[in-house]
Amino acid sequence: MTRAIIAGVDGSAPSLQAVRWAAEEAVIRGAPLRLVHATSRWTYDVPLIPQPPSWTVDAEAAVGEMLRQAAQEARAGRPKLEVTTEILDGGAQDALVAAAEGAELIVVGSRGRGGFAELLLGSVSRHVAARSPCPVAVIRRSPAGDRGEIAVGIAEGRGQERLLDFSFREAALRRATLRAVHAWVHPATRAPGDMQPLVYDVEGIGQEEARLLAEAVAGWREKFPDVTVSEQVVHEHAAKALVEASREVDLVIVGAHGGILDLGGTVHAVLHHASAAVIVVRP
Incomplete structure (x- = not known):
């Protein structure tokens, strides 16, 4: 069985560019596409500083909708592409590296929602590129066209x-x-x-x-x-x-x-x- 292409999704514009690029790569390779979002699903009423965001029904619905829209973007014009979505538990850096085990390729945007807009490479992208057990594609912008x-x-x-x-x-x-x-x-x-x-x-x-x-x-x-x-x-x-x-x-x-x-x-x-x-x- 062909190993999956994984794309990290956080709803940001760079991550959606990564989804589109990953979808094309999956089609080229005849591979399934797995869209993942990492989050700490904190459900315990324990005081911590800083307080992790609580995992509520509304939060789960919002993440589910974000992944649904990303999957719809991936399938656009690619009716035969197999796309699955998954919510990973934990911080994005370590969760994505763990998900990359056994994957053909993991694809991330150059920046996510966090950090400063002027940074060209986000901490998550940098961490995944340095630690991933499989090759890592970092996507900054939409392709200008196929140059071959x-x-x-x-x-x-x-x-x-x-x-x-x-x-x-x-x-x-x-x-x-x-x-x-x-x-x-x-x-x-x-x-x-x-x-x-x-x-x-x-x-x-x-x-x-x-x-x-x-x-x-x-x-x-x-x-x-x-x-x-x-x-x-x-x-x-x-x-x-x-x-x-x-x-x-x-x-x-x-x-x-x-x-x-x-x-x-x-x-x-x-x-x-x-x-x-x-x-x-x-x-």
């Missing part, structure tokens, strides 16, 4: 098998061109103790980086012969290169290489500034 291309950021070194596998499969499902983006700033050290040169040949290093990128995707080209791949090597910071690429593609896929609570500087910057949807894949 997605971008993936390829870093130096190993441990990117899951990122490349997900990216090639996504490109195959969308019948999209996959742009493999590799950015470099200084010559990479190849072994412990290596020293970076004070002066180096930019053109020569660029050719070496291009060779390494070609080697990284070569096996995946053979595995997915129907996927058209373009390779882009740029001499600039990876975050800047991916944000620039996001203006020209439908989707940017990045690998999180930090610790369990750390997305890494590049991923954090891309989530804040990308113009397209971003999917974060943990190793």
Whole structure:
């Protein structure tokens, strides 16, 4: 059975954009769509500071109506899409991470109802992207149209098998061109103790980086012969290169290489500034 696509719903405009994006992704994958809303259903008369919002019949009806409207939005124009809704108990951050266990993909809006409007990335989105056991899609705005291309950021070194596998499969499902983006700033050290040169040949290093990128995707080209791949090597910071690429593609896929609570500087910057949807894949 195909694993579900999960979308977090809180009634905000970004979450409804996430629902629409998740619905399209579910159709592409032939997967069911599960819409979830997390809340602490506090029913006890115990004085706490701060006092949690009480869970009443009216509150449950309001959440049920919000999920119903989100499901209606997801089904619009997609009559065969299987959509279910569920209320999760607990705080949104931990509840969504727990719900992601066993899912194909979890989709969240860039911001929810809480926080400040000027923040580009909400705390819930950031937490889910850093902790989720499955890939996380963060949606900021409605897509500008189907450009038929997605971008993936390829870093130096190993441990990117899951990122490349997900990216090639996504490109195959969308019948999209996959742009493999590799950015470099200084010559990479190849072994412990290596020293970076004070002066180096930019053109020569660029050719070496291009060779390494070609080697990284070569096996995946053979595995997915129907996927058209373009390779882009740029001499600039990876975050800047991916944000620039996001203006020209439908989707940017990045690998999180930090610790369990750390997305890494590049991923954090891309989530804040990308113009397209971003999917974060943990190793």
